[in-house]
Amino acid sequence: MGVLSSALDVPTARDRMGRLRALTRAAGVSAVVVSPGSDLRYLIGIGGASFERLTALVVPADPAVPPHFVVPKLELAGLGQVPFDDLGIDVRPWVDGQNAHVLALAGLERGPIAFSDTTTALHLFQLRDAGATDQRPAWPIVRELRMRKTPEELAELRAAGAAIDRVHARMAEWLRPGRTEREIGADIAASIVEEGHAAAEFVIVGSGPNGSSPHHGVSDRVVEPGDVVVVDIGGPLPSGYCSDSTRTYAAGQASLPDVPSAYAALRASQEAAVAAVRPGVTCQEVDRAARLVLVEAGLGDHFIHRTGHGIGLDVHEEPYIVEGNDLRLEPGMTFSVEPCIVFPGRWGARIEDIVVVTEDGVESFNQRPRDLTVL
Numbered sequence: 001m002g003v004l005s006s007a008l009d010v011p012t013a014r015d016r017m018g019r020l021r022a023l024t025r026a027a028g029v030s031a032v033v034v035s036p037g038s039d040l041r042y043l044i045g046i047g048g049a050s051f052e053r054l055t056a057l058v059v060p061a062d063p064a065v066p067p068h069f070v071v072p073k074l075e076l077a078g079l080g081q082v083p084f085d086d087l088g089i090d091v092r093p094w095v096d097g098q099n100a101h102v103l104a105l106a107g108l109e110r111g112p113i114a115f116s117d118t119t120t121a122l123h124l125f126q127l128r129d130a131g132a133t134d135q136r137p138a139w140p141i142v143r144e145l146r147m148r149k150t151p152e153e154l155a156e157l158r159a160a161g162a163a164i165d166r167v168h169a170r171m172a173e174w175l176r177p178g179r180t181e182r183e184i185g186a187d188i189a190a191s192i193v194e195e196g197h198a199a200a201e202f203v204i205v206g207s208g209p210n211g212s213s214p215h216h217g218v219s220d221r222v223v224e225p226g227d228v229v230v231v232d233i234g235g236p237l238p239s240g241y242c243s244d245s246t247r248t249y250a251a252g253q254a255s256l257p258d259v260p261s262a263y264a265a266l267r268a269s270q271e272a273a274v275a276a277v278r279p280g281v282t283c284q285e286v287d288r289a290a291r292l293v294l295v296e297a298g299l300g301d302h303f304i305h306r307t308g309h310g311i312g313l314d315v316h317e318e319p320y321i322v323e324g325n326d327l328r329l330e331p332g333m334t335f336s337v338e339p340c341i342v343f344p345g346r347w348g349a350r351i352e353d354i355v356v357v358t359e360d361g362v363e364s365f366n367q368r369p370r371d372l373t374v375l
Contacts, residue, residue: 010086012152013044016145017059017067017087023141024061030111031060032138033104033127037118038313039142041240044069044087046079050120054100057089060108068092070104101130114138143318148332153312154356156241157334161354161365163196164234164243168368172375177225177251181205185218188233197235197243201315204232207251211348214305214340226255228347228372234315242315244336245366246352250374262341263349263372265297269339270351270370273307273321277337277355277362283325290339291323299341308336311354333357334365 020043024032034040034057036048044057053072060067066088071079073093084091094100104127105113112134115124124135149157167188174187189200206216207223211230223229229251234244248263273290287307294303308321311334319327321335338352353366 010083012150013087016043019145020059020141021061021063023144024059024114027114027136027141028112029061029114029136029141030109031058032114032116032141033058033119033132034116034138034142035119035123037116038240038317039116039118039138039146041313042142042146044082044089046082047240050118050123052122053096054094054104054123054126056104056119056123058104058108062109065107065109066090068104068107070094070100072096072100099130101126105131112136114141116142139318146312147310147318148330149312149334149356150332153241154332154334156237156239157243157311157354157356158365159196160234160237160241160243161245161367163237164192164245165366165368166195167191167233168231168245168247171231171247171249171373175205175223175229175231175249175251175375177223177227180220180222181207181210181218182220184223188231192233192235196237198238198240199235200233201235201242202233204230204246206230206232206348208347209345211248212342212344212346214342214348214350223251225252227251228254228256228259228349230348230350232350232352236313240313242311242313244311244315244352244354245368246338246350247368247370248349248351248372250372253374254372256347258343259347259372262297262299262302262343265294265299266339266341266349266351267370268297269293269303270337270353273337273339274353274355274362274364277329277357278360279329279331279357281329283319283321283327283329284323286321286329286337287323287325290337294339294341302341302343303339304342305340308338310335329357331357331359 068090114136192200232246276289306322310317340350342348
């Protein structure tokens with residue numbers, strides 16, 4: 001459990017709660033139940049994870065019925081700084097032996113209830129047995145709040161982008177032949193915290209053939225002279241807002257003959273996708289802009305994932321930049337633009353920036369060079 005983040009004050013939280021209630025009514029559900037996770041942190045600033053003891057914020061659609069927070073009594077001491085009264089939230093503590101699921105549903109109108117993504121099956125089944133038999137997903141409701149970032153949220157994401165850029169700027173300190181991916185990754189993880197993050201959420205150092213696995217992680221493989229190395233890193237600031245940036249390096253001059261031309265096509269693909277971002281364009285059109293360049297270069301089959309994902313309190317959230325998503329971009333939407341090329345068993349490369357849709361175009365939160373950087 002945690003307390004209100006620096007990017008969330010009481011007026012903002014009350015505004016978010018009011019908009020959630022309006023969206024809940026419009027969706028035709030009687031209430032939204034939000035379990036610990038990023039949705040709960042977004043709404044009232046409380047972090048943590050869902051365990052076997054039920055903790056949940058219950059937000060009724062009826063504006064005459066106040067929201068309530070169901071929480072094990074043993075957790076209350078850790079929530080002493082959360083201004084529940086100022087937020088208009090009733091607290092319903094419970095102790096082991098009580099039925100917390102019945103307590104959560106008490107006082108709600110009959111009807112469908114929407115549950116946040118982080119509500120586990122353990123609790124969904126018990127809530128069903130307690131009376132919530134018509135269960136719906138809450139993400140179509142909550143995403144309408146979270147997809148469009150406020151100026152305060154954008155400031156946090158800019159700071160996160162600048163912080164991860166500072167880590168990439170130091171890559172020559174660690175990435176060199178003779179060191180293992182694991183050793184390099186440990187240094188990178190430490191620097192992510194040194195440069196202002198609360199933690200290193202992920203560190204990918206994919207050298208040589210490992211670069212063809214987009215979610216590789218690190219291994220005991222020793223970086224060899226001429227290796228192409230994919231470095232994908234990120235994490236949350238103390239506020240919870242995340243960074244995510246990928247650059248591709250060469251440990252000395254790349255030894256494979258197809259690297260220069262293929263990487264040039266990747267660079268052009270990423271530039272084309274960023275240039276396509278503006279209000280009114282669909283998510284799939286941005287994906288197509290990136291993919292077309294690689295198809296025309298004969299590399300279409302080597303681009304094996306979507307072009308991007310939204311980012312905020314989660315590293316991966318709405319909107320997703322992928323074929324089939326006809327959602328139209330609006331100012332304040334933030335997401336990655338990260339085409340890749342992979343050659344299984346040989347090498348791979350990716351360039352990733354976080355961008356925001358502006359009133360008339362796009363702004364990138366990452367400014368490090370996008371060329372293949374030779375170290």
